[in-house]
Amino acid sequence: DAGVTQSPTHLIKTRGQQVTLRCSPISGHKSVSWYQQVLGQGPQFIFQYYEKEERGRGNFPDRFSARQFPNYSSELNVNALLLGDSALYLCASSSNPGATNEKLLFGSGTQLSVL
Amino acid sequence: AQKITQTQPGMFVQEKEAVTLDCTYDTSDPSYGLFWYKQPSSGEMIFLIYQGSYDQQNATEGRYSLNFQKARKSANLVISASQLGDSAMYFCAMREGPDNDMRFGAGTRLTVKP
Numbered sequence: 001d002a003g004v005t006q007s008p009t010h011l012i013k014t015r016g017q018q019v020t021l022r023c024s025p026i027s028g029h030k031s032v033s034w035y036q037q038v039l040g041q042g043p044q045f046i047f048q049y050y051e052k053e054e055r056g057r058g059n060f061p062d063r064f065s066a067r068q069f070p071n072y073s074s075e076l077n078v079n080a081l082l083l084g085d086s087a088l089y090l091c092a093s094s095s096n097p098g099a100t101n102e103k104l105l106f107g108s109g110t111q112l113s114v115l
Numbered sequence: 116a117q118k119i120t121q122t123q124p125g126m127f128v129q130e131k132e133a134v135t136l137d138c139t140y141d142t143s144d145p146s147y148g149l150f151w152y153k154q155p156s157s158g159e160m161i162f163l164i165y166q167g168s169y170d171q172q173n174a175t176e177g178r179y180s181l182n183f184q185k186a187r188k189s190a191n192l193v194i195s196a197s198q199l200g201d202s203a204m205y206f207c208a209m210r211e212g213p214d215n216d217m218r219f220g221a222g223t224r225l226t227v228k229p
Contacts, residue, residue: 040221042221043206099213101165102148103165106160106161109158
């Protein structure tokens with residue numbers, strides 16, 4: 001079975017532009033989470049979606065938005081890009097959102113560089 | 116406030132030896148989960164092991180074991196018989212109760228020497 005897939009793998013944008021990142025969860029998983037990982041730090045939570053509804057949001061500005069589609073794939077959008085948005089964006093899927101033992105299974109990420 | 120602390124930015128271990136990666140956490144919630152992930156240079160976060168706050172025994176998964184000391188709020192990862200492929204970043208993470216997001220520490224870079 002395929003794992004979590006993310007596209008594109010790398011992306012270069014300039015300040016002020018908008019970007020869309022895509023994620024397909026593991027088959028059977030209905031929840032998708034997005035994390036931002038700045039170089040040298042651990043991942044930081046951005047969003048979680050379950051059954052097309054947002055069920056959690058981290059401390060990120062409104063420039064960040066996401067959605068989940070009927071097939072449970074997801075898109076993360078970032079508007080008005082800043083240099084500080086340069087990071088690895090990780091998507092994870094899970095089968096038991098909301099549980100304390102919810103195990104997140106991650107994709108390989110999208111490396112975004114903002115120039 | 117930092118919830119997860121990994122005090123070792125980098126660690127070295129000789130191939131075939133065991134190594135312990137430290138993790139301390141801070142929570143007042145009696146129900147929480149602790150996780151360890153491995154991140155090779157490819158970027159993917161690989162789940163290694165899970166420990167629940169109410170679990171009586173330390174978790175083990177193959178060569179990985181978690182040394183859970185609840186009173187000290189520590190959840191150290193022990194890797195036995197290190198292999199060259201174990202060289203990677205290792206992240207400790209915690210979820211405080213249900214319906215909360217997973218929070219990660221800053222990570223420890225492990226290098227296995229031949």
